[in-house]
Amino acid sequence: MATIAIFGAGAIGCWVGGRLAAGGARVTLIGRSRVMDEVRGGLRVTQLDGPEADVAVAATTDAAAAAGAELVIVTVKSAQTAAAGAELAAVLGSGATVVSLQNGVRNADTLRGALPAQRVLAAMVPFNVVRRAPGAYHRASQGKLMIDDEPASAPLIEACRAARLAIEPRRDMPAVQWGKLVMNLNNAINALSGLPLAAELSQRAFRRCLAAAQREALGSLAAANLAIARLTAIPPRLMPRLLTLPDAIFSRLARRVVAIDPHARSSMWDDLEARRPTEIDYLQGEIVALADRVGRAAPVNRALVALVRAAEAGGKRDYTGGELAAALGFGAVT
Numbered sequence: 001m002a003t004i005a006i007f008g009a010g011a012i013g014c015w016v017g018g019r020l021a022a023g024g025a026r027v028t029l030i031g032r033s034r035v036m037d038e039v040r041g042g043l044r045v046t047q048l049d050g051p052e053a054d055v056a057v058a059a060t061t062d063a064a065a066a067a068g069a070e071l072v073i074v075t076v077k078s079a080q081t082a083a084a085g086a087e088l089a090a091v092l093g094s095g096a097t098v099v100s101l102q103n104g105v106r107n108a109d110t111l112r113g114a115l116p117a118q119r120v121l122a123a124m125v126p127f128n129v130v131r132r133a134p135g136a137y138h139r140a141s142q143g144k145l146m147i148d149d150e151p152a153s154a155p156l157i158e159a160c161r162a163a164r165l166a167i168e169p170r171r172d173m174p175a176v177q178w179g180k181l182v183m184n185l186n187n188a189i190n191a192l193s194g195l196p197l198a199a200e201l202s203q204r205a206f207r208r209c210l211a212a213a214q215r216e217a218l219g220s221l222a223a224a225n226l227a228i229a230r231l232t233a234i235p236p237r238l239m240p241r242l243l244t245l246p247d248a249i250f251s252r253l254a255r256r257v258v259a260i261d262p263h264a265r266s267s268m269w270d271d272l273e274a275r276r277p278t279e280i281d282y283l284q285g286e287i288v289a290l291a292d293r294v295g296r297a298a299p300v301n302r303a304l305v306a307l308v309r310a311a312e313a314g315g316k317r318d319y320t321g322g323e324l325a326a327a328l329g330f331g332a333v334t
């Protein structure tokens with residue numbers, strides 16, 4: 001079974017690492033002492049729809065622990081990817097495969113720049129993970145991992161299968177990552193609402209904000225001829241229309257598409273709560289940059305970047321749907 005190091009183990013790294021360890025992989029978590037101290041005594045991974053596992057994993061703050069791993073999975077937030085790549089470059093041999101298990105569309109390339117001697121693969125996590133208690137991580141929604149379809153992905157695919165963790169090799173990872181980014185445009189709206197995801201998405205006013213952000217993104221992606229993969233039962237181009245349906249109809253349809261734990265929130269909310277910088281530049285910021293490149297306007301995503309920046313600086317992050325819609329330039333919901 002594969003020897004796996006998780007670099008930057010937080011919510012995603014601890015949950016995925018715990019599941020892979022439960023499936024028999026030899027897993028070492030590398031992360032901050034505040035997190036590693038909690039998991040050293042035992043890691044509990046739970047999920048919405050299946051069994052839970054208590055596993056023992058090696059946990060350290062020392063990047064050198066990645067040196068002997070066959071597979072290194074990077075799970076830092078996007079702003080820390082370049083620094084993670086530099087730390088790994090100092091310790092990894094040329095035979096290692098590095099997997100970016102992060103949101104956004106540029107992390108794998110950032111790692112490729114820092115790690116020219118290693119094979120770097122892009123992967124995508126569709127589900128949410130929340131830390132429920134010290135050393136306890138919970139998968140709060142569903143979906144299967146996706147990874148570049150290359151021979152180097154075989155050890156991770158095998159480890160996932162042993163852990164009964166669904167993973168799909170894909171030949172169109174850039175389109176998968178753009179598809180995920182369009183869905184992740186809700187992270188900022190969720191963080192600014194201050195509500196759990198299920199409560200936020202149950203309100204049409206918030207969904208109208210998301211639909212407007214998605215419409216802008218889809219327009220710029222089409223203008224740039226960038227493909228976008230369908231990751232849910234609903235094709236991305238129909239999602240804005242679905243989002244703007246009245247609450248009762250939307251919640252009936254949404255229940256069929258995705259199950260969400262009522263307590264789950266976006267990781268951007270976690271970042272604001274912990275007073276850490278968010279990934280806004282790699283989500284809404286990416287759409288603003290793309291719109292600028294193709295000569296289109298992106299006022300809604302631009303405004304969301306500004307509101308999240310203000311929230312990072314201690315500003316408002318308990319918008320009602322109506323307040324957020326007004327801040328983004330919409331009128332009242334009819």
Ligand SMILES: NC(=O)c1ccc[n+]([C@@H]2O[C@H](COP(=O)([O-])OP(=O)(O)OC[C@H]3O[C@@H](n4cnc5c(N)ncnc54)[C@H](OP(=O)(O)O)[C@@H]3O)[C@@H](O)[C@H]2O)c1
Nearest residue numbers: 008009010011012031032075076080102103125128129267
């Ligand atoms: N959480 C989710 O539900 C979810 C779902 C899908 C995708 N994602 C994506 O997955 C990625 C990881 O998200 P996450 O929520 O797991 O983030 P997270 O909980 O913040 O975990 C990342 C951890 O890496 C640590 N770290 C950063 N640089 C490090 C370094 N050089 N050495 C050791 N540790 C380091 C961070 O510590 P500091 O905070 O001290 O820097 C943090 O504890 C992001 O791209 C996110 O968008 C998250």
